[in-house]
Amino acid sequence: MHIMEGFLPWQWCIVWWLIALPFLIMGILELRAMMRKDREYLPLLGVCGAFIFILSALKLPSVTGSCSHPTGTGLSTMCFGVFITSIVGAIVLLFQALLLAHGGLSTMGANMVSMAIGGPIAGYVVYRLLKDTKVNIYVTVFLVTAVADLVTYVITSFELALAYPAQVGGILASFEAFFAIFAITQVPLAIVEGCILALVFKYIVQLKPEILEKMNVFSNEQIEKARMAQELVSPAEV
Amino acid sequence: MIRNWTLELITVIAVLAFIGIFLMVSAGGTHEFSGSDDVGSQKIAELTGVSVNSIQPLIPQYIPPSGEIESSLFALQASFGGLILGLVFGYWVGQAGGKIIT
Numbered sequence: 001m002h003i004m005e006g007f008l009p010w011q012w013c014i015v016w017w018l019i020a021l022p023f024l025i026m027g028i029l030e031l032r033a034m035m036r037k038d039r040e041y042l043p044l045l046g047v048c049g050a051f052i053f054i055l056s057a058l059k060l061p062s063v064t065g066s067c068s069h070p071t072g073t074g075l076s077t078m079c080f081g082v083f084i085t086s087i088v089g090a091i092v093l094l095f096q097a098l099l100l101a102h103g104g105l106s107t108m109g110a111n112m113v114s115m116a117i118g119g120p121i122a123g124y125v126v127y128r129l130l131k132d133t134k135v136n137i138y139v140t141v142f143l144v145t146a147v148a149d150l151v152t153y154v155i156t157s158f159e160l161a162l163a164y165p166a167q168v169g170g171i172l173a174s175f176e177a178f179f180a181i182f183a184i185t186q187v188p189l190a191i192v193e194g195c196i197l198a199l200v201f202k203y204i205v206q207l208k209p210e211i212l213e214k215m216n217v218f219s220n221e222q223i224e225k226a227r228m229a230q231e232l233v234s235p236a237e238v
Numbered sequence: 239m240i241r242n243w244t245l246e247l248i249t250v251i252a253v254l255a256f257i258g259i260f261l262m263v264s265a266g267g268t269h270e271f272s273g274s275d276d277v278g279s280q281k282i283a284e285l286t287g288v289s290v291n292s293i294q295p296l297i298p299q300y301i302p303p304s305g306e307i308e309s310s311l312f313a314l315q316a317s318f319g320g321l322i323l324g325l326v327f328g329y330w331v332g333q334a335g336g337k338i339i340t
Contacts, residue, residue, distance in 0.1 A: 050322040054319035054323070098300065104296075164288070167287065188259060208330050
């Protein structure tokens, strides 16, 4: 999903950086406020960040005969919101731009807007829509994660289409072409990523339900219901 | 008590299906399995006539000198994540008195 260094005209680099900067500033402010309030949240932030680090390093083969990587931003989006997720995503993108030539500093604004901001915003909308409903919380985690992943690649397609409109058909034709490359490749990856992060969320529910309740990621009733569902009473015990 | 393994089972099925699709696609043609970023870059050339080779970095950047070094750096990135993950989950399990289920 990373747009390589030099692949965007400088005007577009500035535009995407200007869009990304307010999110980074808000993220830093939220992070500072959170650390002053309660440092108990930091291990969970570490887990969310760790998954972005791990999943965005895995280039996996897909149905289109090319490889791509998951983004892992869904978990952080649900637990910490879009602004703090933008900071964690930016750290990963900076690491990859500086050490791996995967992305670049000039295109980092565009890559942040797709992976660390746009995808998480879409995931957050899904989360808010499903949060206080009767939908199983693991289904919610799956959908948030998969949507955040897929929308990241839709936005990348849009960014490239704006910078490189097709000679015939313009921006729309270009968007369709990039969308076909990125989004179709990403569908199976998004499904697997959704399953894995739903499973990880189950282990967090088992180990640290009080943090999730304190942060109001889901309601106490939803967390308790999920914990109860993890243990089936055997017929002999009934 | 017996544990509910539904999510684990679904995840294993999803991963196996993913591997199965990969094997089918890989057996069905000559795919390079290059990065979608590279495929996207080729598409830029197709759509606009701009040669990918003519694109120069706006800001000079370090490029890993070989694919091996690049893959080791990717592994380093994943290992950072794994390290933090193991540390935090270990810390939580320790706090729970070593029990996985509280």
